[in-house]
Amino acid sequence: MNPTDNPMVSGNYTPLGKVYLVGAGPGDPGLFTLKGKGLLEHADVVVYDALVSPQILGMINPQSEKIDAGKRRGNHSRLQEETTQLLIEKAQTNAIVVRLKGGDPFVFGRGGEEMEDLVRAGISVEVVPGVTSGIAAPAYAGIPLTHRLYSSSVTFVTGHEAAGKYRPKVNWTAIAHSSETIVIYMGLHNLSYIIAELNSAGLSLDTPVALIRWGTRPEQSELIGTLATIVTQVEAAQFEAPAIAVIGNVVKLRDILGNREESFEF
């Protein structure tokens, strides 16, 4: 599509800058990429998401314009199209516009959709990957996602089925049959449904489950159980999002690999 034909491009079309779609990682600032840090230090505008950690927001050049993508006047949250429109406008008048997202932008972060809209609007875009929470949170909990004795396959899946209008519906039966480790993003609210689906597909109720909340941050907390027990444990502990769920025998390794000493501070 010619950018001037795109309804998202307003007025005179004179894009000056470039949008960098940057993954901020899961929270520990030591896991942020050098490329991302360099961009924050030189950005004219940074549009950031709620899950970006305060230490990483602290790396933004004080001269930059900082915009919380989740907020707009009246405390309503900004719609996806409004965020894209904002990025297009900012790129028309600024050289370096950073779109900062938690984890990796292309893993359940709508980075693909945002980048597509920007490309269609004729804006230069570059993606800078980040460490995704589905890998980092289990690692910090002492859970390797694959292991020669326990798992040769891993699936990353969203538990947020309400988002089905944006994505194909999750086939839990296929996942139960094909993957030895299942890593679920945004799965807390749908946990009992997901467990029922996996169990009716043949996954034993003894299968270990780990939930990791605020992974890699100082406030990281974990809940360990089985398919049979975890929902009751979540209710009892009032365990809340954001959390990653890991299902599979690799969770057993946490007994040996978990409880690490103080982490090296970046």
Ligand SMILES: C[S@@+](CC[C@H](N)C(=O)[O-])C[C@H]1O[C@@H](n2cnc3c(N)ncnc32)[C@H](O)[C@@H]1O
């Ligand atoms: C919209 S998704 C964004 C995922 C992100 N793009 C990534 O790669 O990590 C939000 C979900 O990611 C997971 N998440 C993000 N950061 C997390 C963290 N530090 N600890 C545990 N889960 C996290 C939670 O499941 C949360 O509900």
